[in-house]
Amino acid sequence: MQLHKYLPLASDRMGTLWALASIKDACIIEYGPAGTTHYGIEGFMQLNSELRASLYTTHMDENNIVMGDSDRLVETIKEVDAVYNPPYIFVVASSISSIIGTDLECICEDIQGEVSAKLIAFTGGGFRGDYTLGIREVMTALAKKVVKPPVTKLSKSFNIIGSNVDCYNFSADLKELVGIMQEAFGYSLNTVFTANTSIKEIEEAARAEFNIVLRGEGVEAAKYLKDNYGMEYIEGAPYGFNGTLNWIKGIEKTLNVKSNQIYTSKQMEKARRLIMRVKHTTFTYKSFNAILSGNYDMLVDIYPFIASELSINVVNAFVNHGIKEGAYRAMSEELSLKTLINASEIKKEEQLSHIKPDIIFADGVLLEIAEAVPMKLQVSNPNLHNIQIYEYTPYMGFNGATYIIEVLLNQINLNKKKLKSGY
Amino acid sequence: MSYKYSLDKLNRVSQIETAKDIKQLSKAQFPGTHCPLFGVALTSGYIKDLYTLVVGTDECTYYTKTFAMERSSGETGMEDNFLSFAINQDDVVFGCQEKLEEAILYIDKKYKPKAILLVTTCVLEVIGEDFEAIVYSIQDQVEAKLLVVHTEHFKCNSHIPGIERTLEALIGLMEKQEPIDGTINILGHRYSDIEETELMRLLKKKGINTNVVLPSSCGIETIKQAPSAQLNIVTDFTALSLAEKMKNRFGTEYVYLDKYLSIERIEKGYREIAESLGIDLNLEIAELKSEALVLMEGIRPQLEGKSFIYGNTPMLAFELSSFLCQLGLEPKLIQARDLYTNDDTYMREIVDAGFDPHVSRIANIAPLQQLYSELKPNIYIGHENPRSLMEKGITQVVLDMAAKKLGFEVPITVMKMLSRAININHSDQRKESHHAAS
Numbered sequence: 053m054q055l056h057k058y059l060p061l062a063s064d065r066m067g068t069l070w071a072l073a074s075i076k077d078a079c080i081i082e083y084g085p086a087g088t089t090h091y092g093i094e095g096f097m098q099l100n101s102e103l104r105a106s107l108y109t110t111h112m113d114e115n116n117i118v119m120g121d122s123d124r125l126v127e128t129i130k131e132v133d134a135v136y137n138p139p140y141i142f143v144v145a146s147s148i149s150s151i152i153g154t155d156l157e158c159i160c161e162d163i164q165g166e167v168s169a170k171l172i173a174f175t176g177g178g179f180r181g182d183y184t185l186g187i188r189e190v191m192t193a194l195a196k197k198v199v200k201p202p203v204t205k206l207s208k209s210f211n212i213i214g215s216n217v218d219c220y221n222f223s224a225d226l227k228e229l230v231g232i233m234q235e236a237f238g239y240s241l242n243t244v245f246t247a248n249t250s251i252k253e254i255e256e257a258a259r260a261e262f263n264i265v266l267r268g269e270g271v272e273a274a275k276y277l278k279d280n281y282g283m284e285y286i287e288g289a290p291y292g293f294n295g296t297l298n299w300i301k302g303i304e305k306t307l308n309v310k311s312n313q314i315y316t317s318k319q320m321e322k323a324r325r326l327i328m329r330v331k332h333t334t335f336t337y338k339s340f341n342a343i344l345s346g347n348y349d350m351l352v353d354i355y356p357f358i359a360s361e362l363s364i365n366v367v368n369a370f371v372n373h374g375i376k377e378g379a380y381r382a383m384s385e386e387l388s389l390k391t392l393i394n395a396s397e398i399k400k401e402e403q404l405s406h407i408k409p410d411i412i413f414a415d416g417v418l419l420e421i422a423e424a425v426p427m428k429l430q431v432s433n434p435n436l437h438n439i440q441i442y443e444y445t446p447y448m449g450f451n452g453a454t455y456i457i458e459v460l461l462n463q464i465n466l467n468k469k470k471l472k473s474g475y
Numbered sequence: 476m477s478y479k480y481s482l483d484k485l486n487r488v489s490q491i492e493t494a495k496d497i498k499q500l501s502k503a504q505f506p507g508t509h510c511p512l513f514g515v516a517l518t519s520g521y522i523k524d525l526y527t528l529v530v531g532t533d534e535c536t537y538y539t540k541t542f543a544m545e546r547s548s549g550e551t552g553m554e555d556n557f558l559s560f561a562i563n564q565d566d567v568v569f570g571c572q573e574k575l576e577e578a579i580l581y582i583d584k585k586y587k588p589k590a591i592l593l594v595t596t597c598v599l600e601v602i603g604e605d606f607e608a609i610v611y612s613i614q615d616q617v618e619a620k621l622l623v624v625h626t627e628h629f630k631c632n633s634h635i636p637g638i639e640r641t642l643e644a645l646i647g648l649m650e651k652q653e654p655i656d657g658t659i660n661i662l663g664h665r666y667s668d669i670e671e672t673e674l675m676r677l678l679k680k681k682g683i684n685t686n687v688v689l690p691s692s693c694g695i696e697t698i699k700q701a702p703s704a705q706l707n708i709v710t711d712f713t714a715l716s717l718a719e720k721m722k723n724r725f726g727t728e729y730v731y732l733d734k735y736l737s738i739e740r741i742e743k744g745y746r747e748i749a750e751s752l753g754i755d756l757n758l759e760i761a762e763l764k765s766e767a768l769v770l771m772e773g774i775r776p777q778l779e780g781k782s783f784i785y786g787n788t789p790m791l792a793f794e795l796s797s798f799l800c801q802l803g804l805e806p807k808l809i810q811a812r813d814l815y816t817n818d819d820t821y822m823r824e825i826v827d828a829g830f831d832p833h834v835s836r837i838a839n840i841a842p843l844q845q846l847y848s849e850l851k852p853n854i855y856i857g858h859e860n861p862r863s864l865m866e867k868g869i870t871q872v873v874l875d876m877a878a879k880k881l882g883f884e885v886p887i888t889v890m891k892m893l894s895r896a897i898n899i900n901h902s903d904q905r906k907e908s909h910h911a912a913s
Contacts, residue, residue: 055578059540060561063533081503085597085628087510090838091538098541108503108841112629117601128502135480135501135842147532147598148629151567178532179564436544 058397058417059434061373064176065144066092067186067218069107070099072142074217076250078105079138079169083125083154084146084177086111099433100440101217101247108132112148122154126163133167139251140198141169150177172197182373182394184347187216188269191245195273199257202281206259209242213263213285214270219347220415220432221440221447222247225289228446229264232290236300236311245270258283262307267349268380287381289349292357292453293323319450323361326457330362333464337471341407343422345370345400345414346432348380354431355387357453358413362460367407370395372415372432397421410471411463426470427463429456480842482808482849485833488793488822494632494814500835501842508812508838511626514637515594516542517665520553522645523694526588526619530560530575530604531596537561551667552691558582562598570604576613583617589695590620590648592641600627620695622647632836633812638665638713642689645698646720652703654727657752660704661688662718662729663711666879673763673882674708674732677745681754689714702727706751710734710881712791712815731816734790734878736798736886738767745882763883770890771802777897779803784850784869786810786857787837789878790885793821795856796832798886800825802893806832807850808843810857854897872896 054060062070069092072078082089089109096103110128115121129141145156160171172193176186191213210233215222226247233239242260243253258277263285265274274285286306290299297320300311334340342364344351348371359366369391383391392399397417404422411427412418416436419428430438431447446452464471486496512529516539519527527543529536536559547555560578562571575593582591593606610621622644626637642663659678661669669675669688678685686704687697702721707729709718718729730751732744742760749756782805785796792811800806806825809832811818825832835843840859847867854870864871877888 053578053581054561054563054566054574055581056536056540056559056561060533060536060559062537066534066537085510086504086507086838087513087628087634088534089504089507090509091513091534091542093506095538095541106505106841108505109507110502111504111507114629117629124502131502135503147534148601151598151601178534179567182533434541436541437548 053396056397058420061394062183062218062434063178064181064183064186064189065147065178066095067183067188068144068174068176068190069186070096070183070218071187071190071216071246072144073103073105073107074101074247074249075254076104077138078142078251079132079136079140080105080107080142080144081125081128081132082107082109082144082146083122083149083156084109084112085148088146096217098435099217100223100435100438104248104250106136106138112146117148117152120152120154122159125154125159129160129163129171130167133169138169139255141167141171143171143173145173145175145177147178150175150179170197183218184269184373185376187218188272188376188379191270191273192276194245194254195257195276198251198254199277199281200255202256202258204259205261206242207261208237208239209260210239211242211245211257211260211263211283213245213265213274214267214349215244215247216267217247218433219247219266219350220430220435221445223440224443224446225448225452227443228449228451229290231451232296232300232449235315237303237309238312245273262286264303267347268376271379289353290449290452291350291354291447292361293320293327293450294361295353295357296449296453323450323453326454327361330457330460333461334363337410339410340364341409341411342366343368343370343403343407343409343412343414343418344431345372345412345418347372348375348383350432351391352381352383352387354413354447355384357456359386361453362457364411366390367409368392368403370400370414370418411460426467427460429459429463480845482833482846485808485835487831487833488809489826489831491814491822491834497811497813497834497836499839500846501839503841504839505841506838508632508836509634510597510628511631511634511637511640512539512594512596512628513542514634514639515539515592515624515626515641516546516557516637517634518638518641518690519592520547520555520557521665521690521693522698523554524589525592525695526556526558526582526586526590527592527594528558528560528578528582529594529596530571530599531562531594532598533561535596556588567598567602570602572604572609572612575604575609579609579613579617579621583619588619590622591617592622592624592644595623595625595627597627597629600625600629620648631813633838635713635812639716642714642717643720645689645701646717646724648695648698649701649721649725650699651725652700654705655684655686655703656705657682658684658686658704658706659752660686660701660707660727662707662709663714664688664691664881665711666691668879669881672880673884674710675881677756677759677882678748678752680759681752681756683752683754689717706730706748708732708748715816732881733794734881734885736790736795736889737801738764738771738883738886740794741883741885767883767886767890770887774890774894775803777894781805781853781897782807782851783854783856784808784810784843784852786855786859788857788874790874791815791818791821792837793818793825795874795889797821797824797828798889799856800828800830802890804854806830807852808833808835810835810837810843812837854893870896
């Protein structure tokens with residue numbers, strides 16, 4: 053059933069807007085009723101993000117719908133081009149413009165010669181897939197249509213592809229990744245696709261030496277950049293101590309560089325102490341069952357940390373979106389047996405009451421559904437209530453692992469009785 | 476080709492005859508108006524035992540739900556009884572009547588609501604899904620009373636029709652009652668703590684009982700009893716159509732006393748209420764009116780000669796602007812959603828006061844920001860980016876708080892807020908010039 057007590061799965065159109073809206077100087081025109089734009093703008097706050105792009109709506113009336121009259125869109129594009137002179141205008145379809153069959157690509161092609169801005173159309177009006185499709189399409193379009201051939205290369209620099217505002221902890225995780233790359237390799241960040249970036253930075257993305265791809269939605273863009281500008285890429289995000297160390301080793305191999313051994317040894321020494329402390333704390337409890345939820349790549353990368361390093365028994369993992377065949381890395385067999393793809397609210401409720409987890413690492417909706425679960429940590433979106441301002445509480449990297457352990461130990465301390473008696 | 480946003484695109488107050496005369500400054504709109512679906516979300520969440528089923532795209536349902544969840548967690552009396560039916564591509568092609576009926580049966584069985592408000596959205600209206608037919612076909616099979624609200628945004632310019640239609644739909648829950656003397660309904664108030672308003676305090680003092688407040692304090696059972704009130708008091712124009720319907724169907728008379736600023740209009744409203752209910756409010760009216768008039772005289776020298784742009788408030792755009800003209804302020808530009816009841820009167824008052832400002836459509840700040848230097852207003856009434864106003868030396872006054880009030884306390888609150896904002900701004904300017912001098 054398509055009935056939802058909580059939230060439906062965000063659509064491709066929402067993903068498109070989320071990915072574009074965090075790019076400074078990006079100019080977006082939506083062809084649709086104004087209400088969706090207004091709603092969308094307010095939605096950015098829930099993602100703990102701000103609207104960095106310029107976003108306009110054309111609005112639509114009955115004439116546009118009944119007669120298919122798209123003059124309003126053409127006039128709006130010309131007006132925005134003349135008034136603001138943006139280098140690119142991203143023209144985004146709405147559900148209504150898709151249904152009435154407005155051919156955005158054709159319109160953009162027709163008037164391209166009359167405007168200075170390069171017009172890039174996104175035709176997904178919300179019915180072609182979920183938000184991951186919109187995010188994938190934006191990153192690919194940026195790589196193909198915005199990134200320019202580099203005049204000079206920027207040595208010891210990298211890009212991050214796939215840190216987008218729909219990633220719950222994107223801001224803190226970005227800081228952590230930049231810190232690791234600096235400490236381990238002396239590399240600096242060139243730009244990000246697409247959180248906290250700008251059109252100019254994206255144009256100059258090919259100056260960097262290589263790309264770090266955090267999610268499957270960014271692979272198409274990374275492949276294009278590799279094929280056209282010779283930029284190598286590595287896929288995956290660093291979660292946990294071992295995960296981060298392996299991730300660093302992956303970069304060493306791909307780039308044929310050596311990491312700072314003093315830095316990594318120091319981090320791993322700290323890791324041993326902290327892991328020991330967690331095991332010592334959890335040892336006294338009979339069971340320590342967990343449920344995870346989030347996007348596919350995050351689950352793939354965080355699972356070994358939670359299951360192996362922290363020795364928490366992950367019973368279920370919910371991937372909160374659909375999976376495009378071949379677009380993601382393979383999941384371990386162990387995790388795939390526990391994973392439910394795009395499960396319904398009812399299924400999640402059933403699993404929660406069946407498993408009775410002691411802890412969930414989850415999105416805001418699951419946190420709400422799992423009111424009775426004693427220990428909770430939000431690791432993914434949708435976000436309902438949390439405000440994220442402080443940028444030094446990552447989940448990725450060595451510091452992320454440390455921070456998660458700190459939260460975990462505090463939650464255990466607060467819930468000792470419940471953990472012993474069950475709930 | 477060169478575009479320049481220009482006031483010449485706009486009509487002036489004296490030229491506005493129909494809503495179509497209210498023009499946009501630009502084709503590109505930012506942020507754009509809210510849609511009627513948002514109006515439903517603002518309204519139906521107050522009604523206890525009512526479930527709202529939003530039928531629409533993932534996006535429409537997603538954002539309505541998050542808004543409802545956020546609002547219900549922070550506002551007294553609001554409930555999050557919003558459910559979503561997210562349509563897919565197949566539904567667009569083949570319709571979704573059967574699936575919707577199934578969903579309604581499920582909701583009826585699982586949540587046992589006393590009523591379900593079915594809310595259409597743009598796509599459902601475009602494909603012509605017949606919600607009235609769904610209600611006709613399934614009403615007998617469910618316990619809940621089914622109501623329908625249509626919220627297509629391509630036929631209107633704001634969220635207001637969503638509020639109006641939600642309130643109108645509630646008549647479907649009402650039943651014929653014997654009117655009880657000395658009881659009233661309040662129609663249109665969308666804020667908590669209505670008992671603290673001046674109007675309600677006065678009526679309580681005179682022994683008048685409140686039957687139901689729509690929508691901010693009501694449930695399905697109390698709405699059923701609404702026609703037992705002797706009088707409806709409409710405190711927001713969005714409830715006028717409901718009041719008319721109740722008058723026609725149940726014979727319930729109504730008095731329209733909006734969140735007026737005009738002292739005369741408030742006095743007239745109070746006198747009509749007193750007459751309808753057979754109570755004497757002369758003394759109270761005289762006292763409150765005198766307080767408001769004294770304040771007006773006191774504040775006038777502070778405001779005289781200053782100018783303003785009207786952005787948005789929960790009050791009536793032209794009525795509030797007319798009042799500010801009475802205080803000696805000059806309107807430079809008024810942003811309006813649409814034309815509503817009696818707006819012609821308020822616009823005439825502005826012109827009679829010797830002003831003829833431009834009028835633009837609301838919710839399109841981007842082009843307007845370019846014209847601040849040309850308009851040079853001293854004050855901006857409503858929500859805008861505080862930083863950009865500050866940079867232009869414009870004092871911002873947000874009057875949301877005044878919307879919770881009813882009676883003379885509305886203009887009194889507004890005048891106090893204006894005075895405070897201007898005093899703060901003056902003191903800031905003095906500090907700045909002192910720093911600059913030193």
